[in-house]
Amino acid sequence: MTDRDTSRTLAHPEAAEIRLEGVLHALSDPVRLSIVLDLAGSADDLACSHFDLPVTKSTTTHHFRVLRESGVVRQAYRGTTKLNALRRDDLEALFPGLLDSVLTAAAAETARLTA
Amino acid sequence: MTDRDTSRTLAHPEAAEIRLEGVLHALSDPVRLSIVLDLAGSADDLACSHFDLPVTKSTTTHHFRVLRESGVVRQAYRGTTKLNALRRDDLEALFPGLLDSVLTAAAAETARLTA
DNA sequence: CCCATGGTACGAGAGTCGTCGAAGCAGACG
DNA sequence: CGTCTGCTTCGACGACTCTCGTACCATGGG
Numbered sequence A, B: 001m002t003d004r005d006t007s008r009t010l011a012h013p014e015a016a017e018i019r020l021e022g023v024l025h026a027l028s029d030p031v032r033l034s035i036v037l038d039l040a041g042s043a044d045d046l047a048c049s050h051f052d053l054p055v056t057k058s059t060t061t062h063h064f065r066v067l068r069e070s071g072v073v074r075q076a077y078r079g080t081t082k083l084n085a086l087r088r089d090d091l092e093a094l095f096p097g098l099l100d101s102v103l104t105a106a107a108a109e110t111a112r113l114t115a
Numbered sequence C: 001c002c003c004a005t006g007g008t009a010c011g012a013g014a015g016t017c018g019t020c021g022a023a024g025c026a027g028a029c030g
Numbered sequence D: 001c002g003t004c005t006g007c008t009t010c011g012a013c014g015a016c017t018c019t020c021g022t023a024c025c026a027t028g029g030g
Helices: A020-027 A029-040 A057-069 A088-094 A098-114 B020-027 B030-041 B057-069 B090-094 B098-114
Strands: A073-078 A082-088 B073-078 B081-086
Touching: A020 A029, A020 B030, A020 B098, A029 A057, A029 A073, A029 A082, A029 A098, A029 B020, A057 A073, A057 A082, A057 B057, A073 B073, A088 A098, A098 B020, A098 B057, A098 B090, A098 B098, B020 B030, B020 B057, B030 B073, B030 B081, B030 B098, B057 B073, B057 B081, B081 B098, B090 B098
Parallel strands: none
Antiparallel strands: A073 A082, B073 B081
């Protein structure tokens, strides 16, 4: 193995193409919000197979595509698996503080509802 | 007139019933986002008729209902018109900083796209 | 080379959403 | 009273979303 396997590449929106409405819509689904939350809590990258979601595999693919096409996550193939990472820098540059407040809000709501 | 005209009353969710997903979904529509932006820029209350939206009146009613039922705005009848106000305090208590970062992001995006 | 594994593509079905027009109701004002 | 204004209600329609199952492809290991 070299450093990166750039065999198959995925289409991502440029930072300038990311739309606020798209990001908010992407985050307004419980499954996707939990993905983002998990991703934010982890170090850097997570394989799709890491997530334990209450939906089938094809639905998982769909949600990851929504997240990627809205500009929330960046995805790259690594052998047979696909790695996912939040686009923290791009989002922070475009919408300062937005991601963090959503993450905090999501954590607060989870705590509020499970308490 | 007394102080308030409590003739017809609207159903609003309690603060504890406001869900993050609902708020994000409510804000992910361009028409509703522009309403919220306008509301945030104004002093306190605005009549529905004040807004100049690119949709018909029945669609406007629909969008205001979504905003109200998701807990983003509070509405009250005042004679023949209906007054709208952001639920800043409730949202701030539940999701600190969220509304402000969305408003800032929306303003930034508008500036970015019209520049 | 074969096959297991991780993810994708393609319908398809149920449900929701945004939009509209037409008809209706509640106050305000003559 | 009659009428105007502001908003609502009620279908209805097309579009999109979330979900699934099945079939499929691509990589890596025996």
